[in-house]
Amino acid sequence: MSDNHKSGPPAGGGMGRGHGPGGPGMVMPGDKAKDFKGTLRRLMGYLRPHRGQIILVILMAVLSTIFSIVSPKIMGKATTELLTGFIGKMKHVPGAHIDFDYIWQIIMILIGLYLLSSLFTYIQQFLMAGVSQKTVYDLRRDVNDKLGRLPLKYFDSRTNGEILSRAVNDVDNISTTLQQSLTQLITSVLTIIGVLVMMLTISPWLTLIALVSLPLSFLGIKAIAGRSQKHFIGQQRNLGELNGHVEEMYTGHKIIKAFGHEDKSIEKFDEINERLYESGWKAQFISGMIMPVMSFIGNISYVLISVIGGIMVTKNTITIGDIQAFIQYVRQFTMPITQTANIANIIQSTVASAERVFELLDEEEEVPEARIANGIQARATDAPNVDVRGNVAFEHVKFGYKEGQTLIEDMNINVKQGQTIAIVGPTGAGKTTLINLLMRFYELNAGRITIDGNDITQLTRAHLRGMFGMVLQDTWLFNGTIRDNIAYGRIGASEEEVVDAAKTAFADHFIRTLPEGYDTILNEEASNISQGQKQLLTIARAILADPAILILDEATSSVDTRTEVLIQKAMNELMQGRTSFVIAHRLSTIRDADLILVMNHGTVIEQGTHHELLMEQGFYADLYNSQFSTESA
Structure with a gap:
């Protein structure tokens, strides 16, 4: 099964995250950090270089919130003036009239306040976009640098999906929170404080009535969210299972058709899809009850405020405009509280993502280029004192x-x-381990490896690995032209050198039969050419690199018999004068090796030439005879 489906979107959701499974404003279940305070403090460290801009963001949020909060109070004055003048004219009060000039002044002031509020909001978002992107840029750079310093054992012990999830999804989760939720949190907190102050200045009694409804709202939300959460978890689990099934069926559709398992595949899809439907509609239905419940409680609050406020107006203890402003404030007060509750959950999920990223950044790195040897600082050199002989x-x-x-x-x-050294043995014998140690992908527990007498730990890894050319059984080609893939073997290679390498690897003919020749674009999986052709290109790349030492891991296993003969000839020519390590599974390909190392359980149990080992009638002879029982020695 591919690992791709394992790296789904980060947990969490809610306001500012789009309309996911929970719908807008719905708190989604998310992971929680093990060390919330420590991780949050470390994440804030990435924001510290931008604290000047963050202070400006907070200042812009304060100004924007102030201008938006005072607007209902000012609008209420216009309403009061309009109603007072109208009632005075209805009662024929001498000199009573509606002061439209005053009302128009208020309208112009309101327009100015709304414009200023929008301007400060724009500046706030603009500044925060810069802060968030610079912060995440620094974080991504650190993650990328860290991945380059991690030893091979880190990647061997984890799936690609897990590593990609930390490096991409978790970082994106942090980016979204910094860009959207952080500014929303600042604005929501300031709005709650500001609105509460304005409500208290209008009427402490009406404010008390408005506050009484809040606990009821929270209790209702908690009860509903608690019931819906398990269904959302089930929905995400079933969705991941469905994605994994679809991916498996898509990537293996030829095998499925060949073995006639279409009906079984569809049956399993229907089963998972049914579970997804059940959990999905329950989650949506139950969570959809939140807004009606909140509206019901809110409407009761509005009725009470309107009735009591109306009584207060009749007793001239409050103006009609203040009642209008107060109702607007109540609406403004409820929304940021809901947003803050959502953002609190999002921050939990974001800190959990940050913790996963920091776990990656804290992983043990490769042994430094310079290390202590016999108590003396041994400096890693970029080049040995003599040319590489092998x-x-x-x-x-x-x-x-x-x-x-x-x-x-x-x-x-x-x-x-x-010399050409062949390494043979059963699966798990340690053949690939030998190469990993030689390339210093792993560090030794004891002993040493030397090249021309130089301890490999006293060479930089880049220089050490530059001595080797590798052709592996599992080909690796990238999305680009065939020319670029071959030229990957040596920086600055000319067109003529690329073509010569392709001819030596017997790849030139098939390349020229392609519609675009050397300019043919290989897709991401290079599936637009055959497996054998892929191997020919990797061999051409190794030929172009012209290394001092060759490592061949069953390089001809993916080509046909005729091509294998040609490739062997090219390899024999390439290996002339070069030290070559050949990991062999088909023993017929290493008969002419200068030395054959027979490995089992991590130990070289036999060594010698092909004929010497056959004469010993030992482990190698048994391996050889098991493959060629009908072939004479």
């Missing part, structure tokens, strides 16, 4: 992937310049 030695090498579990114990190998 003499390789393993001296008392000890290694295990896990502490306390030794795979290789006291390995000693001496390889001379220009």
Whole structure:
């Protein structure tokens, strides 16, 4: 199963996140951080360089909120003036009239306030966009740099989906929160405080009535959200399962058709889809009750405020305009409280995402380029004192992937310049481990490996790995032209050198039969050419690199028999004068090797030439005869 479907969107949702499964304003269940305070403090550290801009953002939010909050109070004065003048004219009070000039002044003031409020909101969003993107840029840069410093064992022990989820989804979750939820949180808190102050200045008694309805709203939301949460969790689980099933069926549709499992696949899809439907409609239905409940409680509050406020107006203890303003304030007061509750959940999810990112940043890195050797600081050099000849030695090498579990114990190998070394053995014998140690993808537990007498730990990894050319059984090509994929072997390679490498690898002919030739674009999985053709391109890339030492991991396993013969000829020519390590599964391909290392359980149990090992009638002979029982030695 592919790992792609494992890296779904980050948990959490709510205001500012679009209309997800929970709908707008619905708090979605999210993960919680193990160390909330510590992680939040560390995340704030990324915001510290932008504190000047953040102070401006808060100032803009304060000004925008003030202008939007005072507007209902001013509008109420216009209403009071309009009603007072109208009643005076109805009662034929001498000199009574509606002062339209005063009303128009209020209208112009309101227009100015709304414009200023919008302007400050725009500036606030503009500044926060810069802060959030710069902050996430720094975070992404640190994550990218960290991935380049992590040892291979980190990637071997985790799925691609998990690593991508931390590096992409979790960082995007942080970015969205900084851009949207943080400014919304600031505005919501300021609005709650400001509106509460304005309500108290109008009428403390009406404010008390408005506040009494809040606990009822919270209790209603909590009861409904508690019931809907389990259905949302089920919905997300079933959705992930459905995505995984669809992905598997899509990537393996040829196999499904070949074995006639279409009906079984559809049956499983229907089963998962039915569960998704059940959990989905229950989650939506129950969560959809939140707004009606809140509206019901809010309407009761409005009725009480209107009735009591009306009585107060008749007793001239409050003006009609203040009642109008108060009702507007009540509406303004309820929404930011709901938003704050949603944002609190979003922040929990965001801090959990940040914690996952920081866990990645805190992972143990590769051993530094310079290390302590015999108490003396040994400086990692970019180039050895002499040209690379290719003499390789393993001296008392000890290694295990896990502490306390030794795979290789006291390995000693001496390889001379220009020799072809074949490494054979059953699955799990340690063949690939040998190459990983040689390339310094893993560090030794004891002993040392030397190239031309130079300890590889005293060479920079970039220089060490630059000595090697690799052709692996699992081909790797990127989305680009065939020319670019071959030229990847050496920076600055000319067109002629690329074509010569392709000809040597017997790839030139098939390349020229393609519609665009060397300009043919390979898709992301290079599925528009055959597996054998992919291997030919990787071999051409290795030929172009012209390395001092070659590593071939069953490089011809994906090509047909005729092409294999041609590739072997090209490889024999390429390996002339070069030290070559060949991991072989088909023993017929390494008969001419200068030295064959037979490995089992991490130990070299036999070594010698093909004929010498057959004469010993040992482990190698058994392996060989099991593959070629009908072939004479």
